[in-house]
Amino acid sequence: MKNITLSSIVIIGILLLFLAASGCITTQDDPKLEPVSEEYYAEMDAALYPYMQSVDEQMKDITASVWNAARELDGVPKKGQAVNLALLKLKSEIPLAYDVERIDEHNILTAIAGELNTSLQVGDEIITNQYTEEDFRAAGSQCIVSTHTEFQTGNQGIKVSAPIYDAEGNFDGTLQVILDGTYLFSGPAEELRTTYGYTVWVAQENGVVIYDEDAYEIGSNLLEPNAAYTPSFMAAANDILENESGHTSYIFYTIDWHKISQTNAVWSTLVPGYGPTWRVILIDNVPPRHELIEPSVTPEELKAFVMNAYVYAQTKGKTAALAAFNDPNGEFIDGELYIFAFETDGTILGLPYQPVLIGTNSWFAEDPSGVKYVQRMIARAQQGGGYVLYLAPNPSAGYSTELKLSYVIPIDNQWFIGAGLYEHTAPISHTVSVDWQTRNELIKQVRTMRYLAAVEGIPAVTEMIMDPTSSFQREGLYPFAITGNGTILAFANNPAIVGTNQLGTLNSYGMSFAREGISLGKSGGGLMYTLAWDSGKQKEVFVLDYVEPAGNDTYFASYMILE
Amino acid sequence: MAISLVITVILILVASLGGLLFGASIIFDQSLNDPDVLVHPAISGNDMIITIYEGGRVTELAQISLEIEGYAPVVQNVPGGATEIVYVGIASQVTGTRAVGVRGIFTDGSMKILKIIDFKFT
Numbered sequence: 097m098k099n100i101t102l103s104s105i106v107i108i109g110i111l112l113l114f115l116a117a118s119g120c121i122t123t124q125d126d127p128k129l130e131p132v133s134e135e136y137y138a139e140m141d142a143a144l145y146p147y148m149q150s151v152d153e154q155m156k157d158i159t160a161s162v163w164n165a166a167r168e169l170d171g172v173p174k175k176g177q178a179v180n181l182a183l184l185k186l187k188s189e190i191p192l193a194y195d196v197e198r199i200d201e202h203n204i205l206t207a208i209a210g211e212l213n214t215s216l217q218v219g220d221e222i223i224t225n226q227y228t229e230e231d232f233r234a235a236g237s238q239c240i241v242s243t244h245t246e247f248q249t250g251n252q253g254i255k256v257s258a259p260i261y262d263a264e265g266n267f268d269g270t271l272q273v274i275l276d277g278t279y280l281f282s283g284p285a286e287e288l289r290t291t292y293g294y295t296v297w298v299a300q301e302n303g304v305v306i307y308d309e310d311a312y313e314i315g316s317n318l319l320e321p322n323a324a325y326t327p328s329f330m331a332a333a334n335d336i337l338e339n340e341s342g343h344t345s346y347i348f349y350t351i352d353w354h355k356i357s358q359t360n361a362v363w364s365t366l367v368p369g370y371g372p373t374w375r376v377i378l379i380d381n382v383p384p385r386h387e388l389i390e391p392s393v394t395p396e397e398l399k400a401f402v403m404n405a406y407v408y409a410q411t412k413g414k415t416a417a418l419a420a421f422n423d424p425n426g427e428f429i430d431g432e433l434y435i436f437a438f439e440t441d442g443t444i445l446g447l448p449y450q451p452v453l454i455g456t457n458s459w460f461a462e463d464p465s466g467v468k469y470v471q472r473m474i475a476r477a478q479q480g481g482g483y484v485l486y487l488a489p490n491p492s493a494g495y496s497t498e499l500k501l502s503y504v505i506p507i508d509n510q511w512f513i514g515a516g517l518y519e520h521t522a523p524i525s526h527t528v529s530v531d532w533q534t535r536n537e538l539i540k541q542v543r544t545m546r547y548l549a550a551v552e553g554i555p556a557v558t559e560m561i562m563d564p565t566s567s568f569q570r571e572g573l574y575p576f577a578i579t580g581n582g583t584i585l586a587f588a589n590n591p592a593i594v595g596t597n598q599l600g601t602l603n604s605y606g607m608s609f610a611r612e613g614i615s616l617g618k619s620g621g622g623l624m625y626t627l628a629w630d631s632g633k634q635k636e637v638f639v640l641d642y643v644e645p646a647g648n649d650t651y652f653a654s655y656m657i658l659e
Numbered sequence: 660m661a662i663s664l665v666i667t668v669i670l671i672l673v674a675s676l677g678g679l680l681f682g683a684s685i686i687f688d689q690s691l692n693d694p695d696v697l698v699h700p701a702i703s704g705n706d707m708i709i710t711i712y713e714g715g716r717v718t719e720l721a722q723i724s725l726e727i728e729g730y731a732p733v734v735q736n737v738p739g740g741a742t743e744i745v746y747v748g749i750a751s752q753v754t755g756t757r758a759v760g761v762r763g764i765f766t767d768g769s770m771k772i773l774k775i776i777d778f779k780f781t
Contacts, residue, residue, distance in 0.1 A: 403710075403712075406699065406712075407697060407712050410694070410697050410712075411694065411697065475779065478756075478778060478779040479701065479778060479779060479780070480699070480700055480701025480702050480707075480776075480778055481699075481701050482701065482703075505699065505701075506776060508776060509776060580781060581752075581754055581781075582754070582781070597751070599704065599705055599750070599751065599754075599781070600705030600706075600751060602703065602704045606703055606704075608702075608703075608704050611702070611704075611780065611781050614781040615779055615781050
C-alpha cells in the first residue's frame with residue numbers, strides 16, 4: 097500500500113514537471129525582477145513632476161471656481177434665474193463638468209445645469225455624497241472632493257462640493273459639480289505618453305483605482321483579491337498605498353494581457369481638496385509605437401460586411417444572429433473585422449472577443465477625448481445607419497490609440513449592429529494629438545456662448561461669433577450657431593454659408609454634420625468627430641466638434657482641427 | 660383511476676401546448692427566413708435611400724411607397740433588379756424623430772408593409 101502511494105506521488109510529480117516544462121503551468125512572477133538604476137527612476141520622476149503639476153493645477157482651478165461661485169450664491173434664493181445663470185457660468189468655467197447642481201440643506205435638487213438627457217429632475221433627492229454642515233465645517237475653506245463615485249445619472253467620476261449660506265450666515269445647502277474624472281487624468285496622460293513614453297494609473301489611498309488606460313480597471317480595488325495580480329504587484333501596490341512617494345518594480349501583464357514583464361514605477365501623492373488623497377503612479381509599461389500599416393479593409397468593404405450581417409439578423413432572428421456574431425470562430429469574423437451588437441440603451445449584446453462584457457451597459461463609455469462613442473453609434477443607427485468616428489485602442493497595433501471608423505445599422509428600434517476598422521493612415525491615428533488643453537478650451541468656448549445667450553440673448557451671441565475680435569474667440573477654434581432646422585446662423589470661418597440650410601451637406605463618409613450636430617445638441621450636447629471642409633486648405637479635415645443647446649431651437653458649436 | 664385521468668389530461672395539455680409553440684416557431688421562422696422583400700431605409704443628407712436586399716417576392720416588386728410620419732407617402736417605381744431606390748430631397752424639411760414606413764406594391768397589385776422603424780432626422 098505504501099509502495100502504491102509512493103509510486104502515485106512520483107507519477108504525479110513527473111506529470112507536473114512535464115506540464116511545467118511544456119508551459120502549461122507558469123508561475124505568476126516569472127520572469128524575475130531585474131535591478132533598476134537610480135538614474136532611471138530619476139528620469140521617471142522628472143516626467144512625473146509636470147504631469148502631477150498639470151492635474152494639480154486643473155483641480156486648483158476647479159475648486160477655486162466652485163468655491164467662488166458658492167460665495168456668489170450666498171444669500172441668493174435656492175431657485176430662480178439668478179441661480180440658473182450662476183450654474184451655467186460655473187459650468188462654462190469647468191470643461192470637465194457633467195452637471196452643476198444647487199442642493200438645499202435636505203439634499204433636494206433645486207437647480208441644475210447639466211446634460212438634458214440626465215435622469216435628474218429638480219425636486220429629486222441627491223443620494224450620493226451627502227454632506228452635512230459639520231462636514232463642511234471640518235473642511236474649512238476648502239471644497240470637499242468625493243471619492244470615485246457612480247452618480248444617480250449613471251455617470252462616474254468625482255464630485256466637488258462647497259457650502260452655501262443664507263443671508264444670516266446659516267447653512268443653506270451646497271453647490272456641487274460632477275466631474276469627468278477620467279479626462280482629468282487622460283488628457284495630460286496622452287501628452288506624457290507622446291513626450292516621455294510613459295503612462296500613469298491613479299488610485300485613491302483606500303486602494304480604489306480611479307484612472308487607468310484600460311477603462312475596465314477603473315473602480316477595481318488593489319486591496320481585494322484579483323487573479324491578475326502577481327505577488328510582486330501586490331507587494332508594490334501595498335508599498336504605494338502605504339507611502340506618499342517612492343519607486344518600485346513589479347511583474348505585471350503587458351497592456352495586451354498576453355505576457356508578463358517587468359514594469360518600473362515611480363509615484364507621488366496629490367491632495368485635490370478636502371477628502372481623499374490620490375496616488376499617481378507613472379509606469380514604463382507602454383508598447384512601442386508601431387510602423388504605419390496600410391488599411392487592409394476599405395470603408396466600402398466594411399459597409400458590405402455589416403450589410404451581410406444585417407441580412408443574416410433579419411432572416412435568422414435575434415437569438416440565432418447574436419449566437420453567430422458572438423462566435424469567435426464563426427462566419428462573422430474576417431481578419432480584423434467582427435460584428436458588434438448593442439441595444440439602443442447601450443447594453444452590449446455582441447462582442448466576440450470580450451464576452452465578459454456582454455450584458456453590461458456602455459451608454460456612458462468615452463474615448464480618450466471624452467467622445468461618448470456608444471451614444472454616437474446609437475444616434476447614427478437611429479438615422480438608418482452610417483459611419484461613426486472615434487478613438488480606440490488597436491489590439492493589432494500594441495493597443496495604441498487609433499482613429500476607428502465603424503459602420504452601424506439598426507436591425508429594429510431596439511438593437512443595432514456594426515463593425516469597425518482602424519484608419520491607420522489618418523493624420524491623427526499615429527500622432528493622436530487631441531491636445532487636451534485646446535479640447536478643454538473648445539468646451540469652455542461653447543459653454544460661454546450658451547451662458548452669454550442666457551444673459552444677453554441668442555442674437556447678441558451670433559453677432560459675437562461673426563466678430564473675430566469678440567472676447568470668446570480662440571485661436572484654432574471655429575465657433576458657429578445653427579438652428580434646429582439646419583440653417584447656419586453664424587460662422588465667421590465661412591460667411592458664405594450663413595443663412596443656408598446645411599442638413600443636406602455630406603462629407604465623404606456620408607455624414608451630415610448638421611443632422612449629427614443638432615441631434616447631439618438635442619440630447620444635451622457633447623463631443624463628436626467628423627470630417628469637415630477646410631476652406632483654407634481646400635480639403636476635408638478631421639475635426640473634434642462640441643455642441644450645446646442654446647434654447648429656442650438653436651445650437652451653439654465649435655470645432656478644433658485635428659491635423 | 661382519477662389520478663391516471665388527471666395525468667392523461669396534463670399530458671394532452673402539455674403536448675398540445677408544445678405543438679402550438681412548435682407550430683408558432685415554424686411560422687415565425689418561416690416569416691423571417693422567407694420575407695417577401697427585405698429592405699432597409701436610411702437618411703443620407705436630404706435624401707433617403709431604400710436598399711433592397713432579397714426575399715421571396717423581390718422579382719415581383721413593382722413600386723415602393725416611402726411614408727414619413729407627418730408627410731404624404733411618395734411612390735417610386737422599382738426597376739427590375741434594382742438594389743437601391745433614392746428619394747432625392749425627400750428629407751430636406753424633415754427634422755426630429757419620426758416613424759418611417761416602407762410599403763411594397765407588387766405586380767399583382769397587392770401591397771405589404773416591408774419595414775417600419777423610428778428615425779431621428781435631427
